[in-house]
Amino acid sequence: MARKIGEVILDLRHISLSFGGVKALTDISFDVREHEIRAIIGPNGAGKSSMLNVINGVYRPQQGEIIFQGEHRKDMDTHAAAAAGIARTFQNIALFKGMTVLDNLMTGRNLKMRCNFLQHALWWGPAQREELEHRRKVEEIIDFLEIEHIRKTPVGRLPYGLQKRVELGRALAAEPKMLLLDEPMAGMNVEEKQDMCRFILDVNDQFGTTIVLIEHDMGVVMDISDRVVVLDYGRKIADGTPDEVKNDPEVIAAYLGTQH
Amino acid sequence: MIYRETGQFKTSYAADQQIFPIRQDRIGIAILLAFAFVVVPLTAGNYWFNAILIPFLIFSLAALGLNILTGYAGQLSLGSAAFMAVGAYAAYNFQVRIEGMPVLLSFILAGLTAAGVGILFGLPSLRIKGFYLAVATLAAQFFIVWCLTKFPYLSNYSASGVISVPNVEILGYTFDTPQSRYLLVLSIVSLMALLAKNMVRSSTGRAWMAVRDMDVAAEVIGIRLMRTKLLAFAISSFYCGVAGALYAFCYLGSVEPDGFSLDLSFKILFMIIVGGVGSILGSFLGAAFILLVPIFLDIVLPWLSELLHLPVDSATVSHMQLMVFGELIMFFLIVEPHGLARLWQIGKEKLRLWPFPH
Numbered sequence: 001m002a003r004k005i006g007e008v009i010l011d012l013r014h015i016s017l018s019f020g021g022v023k024a025l026t027d028i029s030f031d032v033r034e035h036e037i038r039a040i041i042g043p044n045g046a047g048k049s050s051m052l053n054v055i056n057g058v059y060r061p062q063q064g065e066i067i068f069q070g071e072h073r074k075d076m077d078t079h080a081a082a083a084a085g086i087a088r089t090f091q092n093i094a095l096f097k098g099m100t101v102l103d104n105l106m107t108g109r110n111l112k113m114r115c116n117f118l119q120h121a122l123w124w125g126p127a128q129r130e131e132l133e134h135r136r137k138v139e140e141i142i143d144f145l146e147i148e149h150i151r152k153t154p155v156g157r158l159p160y161g162l163q164k165r166v167e168l169g170r171a172l173a174a175e176p177k178m179l180l181l182d183e184p185m186a187g188m189n190v191e192e193k194q195d196m197c198r199f200i201l202d203v204n205d206q207f208g209t210t211i212v213l214i215e216h217d218m219g220v221v222m223d224i225s226d227r228v229v230v231l232d233y234g235r236k237i238a239d240g241t242p243d244e245v246k247n248d249p250e251v252i253a254a255y256l257g258t259q260h
Numbered sequence: 261m262i263y264r265e266t267g268q269f270k271t272s273y274a275a276d277q278q279i280f281p282i283r284q285d286r287i288g289i290a291i292l293l294a295f296a297f298v299v300v301p302l303t304a305g306n307y308w309f310n311a312i313l314i315p316f317l318i319f320s321l322a323a324l325g326l327n328i329l330t331g332y333a334g335q336l337s338l339g340s341a342a343f344m345a346v347g348a349y350a351a352y353n354f355q356v357r358i359e360g361m362p363v364l365l366s367f368i369l370a371g372l373t374a375a376g377v378g379i380l381f382g383l384p385s386l387r388i389k390g391f392y393l394a395v396a397t398l399a400a401q402f403f404i405v406w407c408l409t410k411f412p413y414l415s416n417y418s419a420s421g422v423i424s425v426p427n428v429e430i431l432g433y434t435f436d437t438p439q440s441r442y443l444l445v446l447s448i449v450s451l452m453a454l455l456a457k458n459m460v461r462s463s464t465g466r467a468w469m470a471v472r473d474m475d476v477a478a479e480v481i482g483i484r485l486m487r488t489k490l491l492a493f494a495i496s497s498f499y500c501g502v503a504g505a506l507y508a509f510c511y512l513g514s515v516e517p518d519g520f521s522l523d524l525s526f527k528i529l530f531m532i533i534v535g536g537v538g539s540i541l542g543s544f545l546g547a548a549f550i551l552l553v554p555i556f557l558d559i560v561l562p563w564l565s566e567l568l569h570l571p572v573d574s575a576t577v578s579h580m581q582l583m584v585f586g587e588l589i590m591f592f593l594i595v596e597p598h599g600l601a602r603l604w605q606i607g608k609e610k611l612r613l614w615p616f617p618h
């Protein structure tokens with residue numbers, strides 16, 4: 001690959017998170033380097049989604065430290081994460097169902113828009129200019145994801161696979177530094193998976209976006225990720241390149257253990 | 261094929277982002293406005309102005325206000341009438357207490373007062389949603405009406421809180437004919453509808469809808485929930501407040517706190533349910549529908565009873581009205597939750613393909 005992997009951009013140290021008595025994450029540390037594709041894998045309930053939620057401030061860990069771009073934090077805050085350039089998609093699609101594809105993507109750029117509601121009410125002038133400027137950017141993403149034909153469709157009416165793609169579009173609309181993808185290919189057919197893979201690789205390649213990816217399809221993970229973290233019962237059991245991880249006896253045991 | 265967009269290619273995003281991107285819609289709205297501003301004032305009689313057109317416009321504005329909060333931002337409210345009351349009484353107080361206060365300015369201040377009160381009663385929305393929030397706004401409804409009866413200062417010490425407002429006068433011109441008041445209300449409502457449309461089609465409106473549709477995702481995008489919800493409460497109450505001021509100054513002339521009861525709040529809620537939740541046009545359609553159906557039934561039911569030789573007294577007629585009303589509302593809740601505005605849109609889509617259905 002031509003792209004160059006950079007310095008550590010996100011460093012998670014000794015993260016522990018529990019809900020009441022349930023320990024979702026126990027003392028987890030790993031880092032993510034700039035421009036890399038970092039996968040998180042593990043059986044169901046291992047704590048993968050919780051990990052993403054900690055990274056962008058939806059959950060606050062009881063212990064640990066999050067260092068993003070050199071800034072040390074005890075926990076993240078959703079707004080701060082968004083402002084720092086972290087965008088994400090959800091395991092269960094979390095689109096704005098009543099809005100069109102175009103509006104969903106425009107909403108993704110919310111933080112980049114400066115006009116206030118009075119300027120919006122008056123429309124002509126700054127608000128319209130801003131709207132057009134951002135519309136242009138959003139149209140680039142629409143072209144990139146090949147969803148021109150559905151831009152005016154309310155997302156609630158779209159099939160599942162396309163909704164997943166639109167959700168990626170909404171995250172991309174923010175022009176994020178780091179993209180957190182929670183099972184972007186779950187429930188897709190082979191063709192849709194291939195498309196999604198291509199988009200993820202292209203985003204990483206063309207925009208240099210760092211990607212943290214949760215995925216169950218081992219073939220995909222081994223193909224596209226640079227490094228893999230393996231979680232099991234809220235603990236980290238392995239961390240390394242796809243090849244290292246694949247042959248790790250503990251990983252094999254964890255996966256065999258859940259399959260019998 | 262009269263109504264179609266074929267051949268109207270959008271050559272720029274600006275053209276695509278117009279309020280009415282389809283030419284026939286633009287012509288339609290221009291004709292409607294010309295009709296409302298020119299033909300109606302020249303031809304309509306006093307009954308039409310006083311009993312139908314002026315209340316229709318004022319309720320459209322109140323429904324628009326509620327639609328911003330409930331339809332766009334997804335926060336259910338049962339306090340619209342109370343916010344109208346705040347507007348009516350605030351405008352009255354600004355008028356009688358401040359010498360030489362321009363009436364339009366007191367309408368704006370009345371809106372702002374209602375906005376302030378709206379923010380206050382919107383605070384619970386940061387913690388609670390849906391049904392529970394509706395109950396909290398119910399508290400606003402009762403508390404505000406109670407205050408207006410309880411504190412004589414608010415009604416300038418008039419008996420039982422009834423206020424009689426002075427004639428509206430702007431730049432030396434007195435709006436003392438129904439026709440002139442209609443034009444004043446029409447101008448204000450048209451302008452405010454335009455401002456509302458502009459808000460909902462830009463990022464203010466998208467933030468509201470995002471919070472309505474999926475609040476966690478909205479937060480992750482960087483939308484501040486508190487600010488977004490309270491802004492919706494403020495603007496919604498501003499609209500209801502101005503509607504309340506117009507209700508007192510341009511429609512009834514004299515109002516009492518009990519006139520802004522829960523009944524009225526429900527009426528406004530029904531307007532947006534029937535007209536279309538989350539639609540500017542729907543606010544107008546709903547107001548027209550809810551106001552016109554009783555008038556229509558008043559005329560049709562006695563006529564029907566005569567035709568069928570069934571003796572029907574006026575009490576039965578009003579019962580029938582309630583029943584028909586209830587059924588219509590259930591119809592819209594169950595069959596077409598997006599209301600008349602959606603039916604209108606479906607009609608247009610059919611027309612677009614006509615005569616070649618696919």
Ligand SMILES: Nc1ncnc2c1ncn2[C@@H]1O[C@H](COP(=O)(O)OP(=O)(O)O)[C@@H](O)[C@H]1O
Nearest residue numbers: 019022023024043044045046047048049050051
């Ligand atoms: N909001 C929550 N409240 C309570 N328990 C939770 C919550 N989120 C996750 N958990 C628990 O944390 C554990 C890890 O869940 P999750 O992160 O969703 O796993 P994965 O994404 O790997 O399947 C599970 O036991 C789950 O029940």
Ligand SMILES: [Mg+2]
Nearest residue numbers: 048049050091
């Ligand atoms: Mg998960």
